[in-house]
Amino acid sequence: MRASRFFISTLKEAPSDAEIISHKLMMRAGMIKRLGSGIYTYMPMGLRVIRKVENIVREEMNRAGAVELLMPVVQPAELWQETGRWDKMGPELMRVKDRHGRDYAIQPTSEEVITDVVRADIKSYRQLPVNFYHIQTKFRDERRPRFGLMRGREFTMKDAYSFDRDVAGMQQSYKIMYDAYVRIFDRFGLQFRAVAADNGAIGGSGSHEFHVIADIGEDALVYCPQSDFAANMEAAEAVALSASRPAASQALVKTPTPGKAKCEHVAELLKLPLSHTVKSIVLTVEKEDADKEVWLLLLRGDHELNEVKASKVPGLANYRFASEGEIVEWFGTKPGYLGPVDPKKPIKVVADRTVSNMSDFVCGANEEDFHYTGVNWGRDVPEPIVADLRNVVAGDPSPDGKGTLAIQRGIEVGHVFQLGTRYSEDMQATYLDETGKPQLMQMGCYGIGVTRILGAAIEQNFDDKGIIWPTAIAPxxxxxxxxxxxxxxxxxxxxxxxxxxxxxxxxxxxxxxxxxxxxxxxxxxxxxxxxxxxxxxxxxxxxxxxxxxxxxxxxxxxxxxxxxxxxxxxxxxx
Incomplete structure (x- = not known):
């Protein structure tokens, strides 16, 4: 290629709305042009990078035995209604009507469409396993598009979907895709980490995220330098920081703490370590056939709630944070002075693993300007439900027992899921087994953010002069x-x-x-x-x-x- 026959459009300064390095450098290098909020034109220089990313992805997907097809951007609402996602997706799902008033979705992903394809054409166990993929435009109506291609509304993604006869087959397909992803990111020339993750709204039984390591990353990655353990913050298990509960050594004392509504201020007033205090978080669960339930979650004063873990506590799947009015009704005081000792109305108490092994701790007295000291389980409050509720912190013991945890930032660029029968059951995607009986197909799905790779690669590879592309994906x-x-x-x-x-x-x-x-x-x-x-x-x-x-x-x-x-x-x- 001769530069005189190509299109080069560099800028000395980045537009004022460019917030992070990758956005600024892609705009200055003439790789993208902003058309609207979260919507960009891929200019010739940027498109060359996209095509190289796609080529590597395509080669490795084909090598792994996946078969390429192309599904439409516009999808009938009826398919999304079959799985319930038409309503569950919320405003992120762009909905449109055609001239006849029929509803359609602008696809953010294609589980429904591929399941519809497969249920029509796959009838026998002899046709399985199969894995289909495509590289296609997606649209998600982000509440706050930002960071250029890192969180745009329109983007390109490779999504693949495997269909198997049984769980063992699905797990084998998952392993094949996991290994293909490792090869893909190795070929990109990027420093990355694969971490165990929560499946979230997509459903299923297990997943891993692939993150490009970068300081700007929105996700905290937890790993053990001494072992193979790695997970994102949502999925990283937090072990109890003491193996057993010490015996009580203090009396329960109601102590004045005027104006001290936060654990940090209470600890400072009482001249105690923050780790001796317990914070209270109140959740409400609405019941269709009964009164609402109020739950009290307890964490050590220096720990933070992991909301995904909280949602996995039996009975808390559909929780919301309690209103101040509900808190006053159940505890008799405003937030800041809450605790498990003698609430005004019955509550369910869940203690984080570390809190369950604490003794002589400090918590709110359910009266403004007062806290209890010397609180002990069994003596002062009933034994709680015990669950992993908190975010891990650097230095925590690794859950595999092989060292301590470290945390780094990452940009999620790929995700592999074991879906099981989440979609095949809703859409009745079945095959006939060896005995002629219908069985639900076991599914997996596997995504890579093709255009997101550009931003992630730049965040990891730049200097004061500009971008430093890895050779494999350079324009x-x-x-x-x-x-x-x-x-x-x-x-x-x-x-x-x-x-x-x-x-x-x-x-x-x-x-x-x-x-x-x-x-x-x-x-x-x-x-x-x-x-x-x-x-x-x-x-x-x-x-x-x-x-x-x-x-x-x-x-x-x-x-x-x-x-x-x-x-x-x-x-x-x-």
């Missing part, structure tokens, strides 16, 4: 920068010769024949992030040399003219 592998291409015949001749040789060798190369000054030319390609640069200059040619510089290299390397092709190939393969 071009090599840029040739001639000094005076339009003015020096010797430079032009050697440049054209080298360019032709690189093309013949299969190198994805662009020749900057625009006639720009060296400073402008170098700045453009450093901003765009092409990983390998060759400079052809009259002075070097007189010495029989060219200059090579990797995007991460501090200085250029002189290379003999006749050796440059082999040198570049060596760097590309390294």
């Amino acid at each position: 071009f592998e090599v840029v040739v920068c001639p000094m005076g291409y339009d003015r020096n015949e010797a430079v032009k001749a050697e440049t054209d010769k080298l360019y032709d040789a690189l093309l013949a060798a299969g190198v994805d190369v662009i020749l900057d024949d625009r006639g720009e000054r060296p400073g402008v030319m170098f700045a453009d390609w450093e901003l765009i992030g092409v990983p390998h640069r060759i400079v052809v200059g009259d002075r070097g040619l007189k010495e029989g040399k060219l200059e090579y510089q990797g995007r991460r290299d501090a200085t250029a390397t002189p290379v003999a003219l006749e050796e440059m092709l082999a040198f570049v190939q060596m760097r590309l393969n390294g």
Whole structure:
């Protein structure tokens, strides 16, 4: 490719609405143009990166035995109504009507459509297993689109769906896809981590997220440096910080704490460690055939509630946070002074594992400006329901018993799910087994955010000059920068010769024949992030040399003219 025949549109400054590094650099490098809130045009330079990401994904999916098809962007509402997601998805699901008043969804994902395809065409166990995938435009009506392609409304995703005869088959398909994802992200040249995750609204029995490691990441990744344990914050198990409960050694005392509504302030007033206090969180569960239930969740004062874990406590699947009016009704006081000792009305008490093993702790006295000290289970309050309720913190014991936990930030770019019969049951996707009996298909689904990869890769690979693309997904592998291409015949001749040789060798190369000054030319390609640069200059040619510089290299390397092709190939393969 010659730059004069391509479209290069770089900016010195990023638009004011660009918030994070990847958004700023993609806008400045002319890779995307904003059309509307969370909606972008992929410009030629950015599209080249997208196509390279897609090619790697496609090659590895095909290698794993998945079969490509293409499902529509617009999907009939009836399919989503079969699974209940038409209502459950909420405003994130973009709904439209056709000229006849029929309802449709702009697809955010395609579980319903692929299940409809398979239930029509797969009838026998002999046709299973099967795995279909497509790379298609998605739309999710984000409440607050931001960060460019990182959280846009329209995006490109690869989603795949496996169908198996039984759970063992589904787990095998899941393992094949997990391994394919590892190969994909290895080929991208990105530092990543696969972590155990919660299935969330999509349903199912098990999942892993794939995260690109980056400080800007919205997700906290929990891992053990001494073992293979890794999970996202929602799914990371928090073990009790003491193996057993010490015996009570203090009397229960109602202690004045005027104006001290937070554990931190109470601990400071009483000159106690924050870890001796217990915080109270009140939840309400509405009952269709009975009065509402009020639950009191207890965590150590220095710990934070994990809302996903709370929802997994039996009876709390549909909880909401209690209103102040409900709190006053059940506890007799406003928030800040709540505790499990003698509430005004009956409640259900759930203690985090660590709290369940505490003794002589401090908690609210259910009276404004008072807390209890010396609170003990069994003596002062009944034994609680015990559950894992909290977020882990760095330094906690690893749940596998092999070390302590560390936390880093990550950007989720892929997710694999074991769905089981979540969709096949609702949509009656069955096959006939060896005995002729109908059985529900076991499903898995597997997504990669194709356009999101661009933002994640940049967040991990940039400097003060611009983007530093990994070679595998760079818009071009090599840029040739001639000094005076339009003015020096010797430079032009050697440049054209080298360019032709690189093309013949299969190198994805662009020749900057625009006639720009060296400073402008170098700045453009450093901003765009092409990983390998060759400079052809009259002075070097007189010495029989060219200059090579990797995007991460501090200085250029002189290379003999006749050796440059082999040198570049060596760097590309390294």
